[in-house]
Amino acid sequence: MAHRPWRLWILGSLLARLPTSMAGLVLMLVGERVTGSLAEGALLAGVLNLCSGPPGPFFGRLLDRLELRRAMRVTVALSGLVTLGLVVAAEVRAPVWALYVLSVVLGLATAGMWGGMRALLVVTVPAVQLRRAHFAESLLVELCSVVGPVMVSLLVVTGGTVAALAGMAALSLLGAWLMRAVPPLPPAPRRPDTLLPPRDTQLVSALVLWIGLAYGLLMANVPQRMAQYGLGSGASGWFTAALPAGACLGGIVVSAWPLGRNRALLTTLAMLLASAALAVPPGLAGGSLGYAAGLFAAGLFMVPLNGLMATEIEGQMGLRRRAEAFSYFGSAAVAGGSGGYFLAGALDGRLEPAAVGLLSSAAFLLLALVLAAVLLLRRTRRAG
Secondary structure, three states: OOOHHHHHHHHHHHHHHHHHHHHHHHHHHHHHHHHOOHHHHHHHHHHHHHHHOOOHHHHHHHHHOOOHHHHHHHHHHHHHHHHHHHHHHHHHOOOHHHHHHHHHHHHHHOOOHHHHHHHOHHHHOOHHHHHHHHHHHHHHHHHHHHHHHHHHHHHHHHHOHHHHHHHHHHHHHHHHHHHHHOOOOOOOOOOOOOOOOHHHHHHHHHHHHHHHHHHHHHHHHHHHHHHHHOOOHHHHHHHHOHHHHHHHHHHHHHHHOOOOOOOHHHHHHHHHHHHHHHOHHHHHOOOHHHHHHHHHHHOOOHHHHHHHHHHHHHHHHOOOOHHHHHHHHHHHHHHHHHHHHHHHHHHEOOEOHHHHHHHHHHHHHHHHHHHHHHHHHHHHHHHO
16 A cells, blocks of 8 residues: 555545544534533534534535545635634634534535545555555544544643644645645546435445444443443543544454455354444443453454445445445444434433443344345345
8 A cells, every 4th residue: 555646645534534533522612612511512513413424425426526636625625714713713702603603514514525535545546455445444534533532632731622623724724735646536427416326325324324323322321331430421531432442453454454345244244243242341341441441342343344334335336426425324324323322312311321332232233133134035045
């Protein structure tokens, strides 16, 4: 992977994605700075996620109509400029409605980023390395999930919330500048009038959504478990980082030795069963160190699963409507993760916190059983 366009793409992608992994936490702090309420900040973060997730396929379809490198540079730069607007709003303590407007615009500015970045891989690496690049891209996403919150903490400690916002803006603008050297990708061969039909995206999106739900349950359960270990909710950030840290380790392995596309369903089934088993120890952990280690292990198959799903889309789409197809992937992941948080919140007080975490294992197991039934049905039809 010493290909120069790849090195430039991965650096630009890293700088462009880091602000998206910082934004939720920073907006919570902005809400607290301006209104004195963390709850208001949580609503701002929720608005951002709502505007960046579901609209993804619509923005992906728009990106496919344009020369993609230029469109992505504009998208990333726009997100940086909107963040600069938030810097000003936080500094002058603007009215809360202005914060909501800027959160909506920032979410929409980043809605097509997930799909667009993956779509550009086809012009940044040789064809023989494309599968490996997709696993490396999934690794990059999880790496940002670890580094982003840490960067927020460092910037807030050194310069406050405004410094964190300024850091986000600088990263976005630098990422847009670096992407100038990525090769261009012409518009899709056929101008789409409608969104992709369900048959092209439904199965992979459903798998990604359910996997996101399972991991979302694990992540959302972390603050609920802190009291069990005699810790305050402020300590949850360190434990939350354990899951994507484990995902990074799994990502390093599959980036070096990418999984083959042959027998993709069987490979997915094996990884789902392993994930179901690895999600049990965090639910049963009696001590904080055991809990952190359990979360680390539970994340090991996150990047391999997501990377395998991405390569399935790659194989189906080719050069046709790439940004839109990968945006479905990103939207499904966001929706699944949000669903996990919502479910954990809805069950808070109704189930013991440890039991909520164990539902993640049940979710992995249920999906594995569905896939096993599909494989068995296929084998039966072939035999018949």
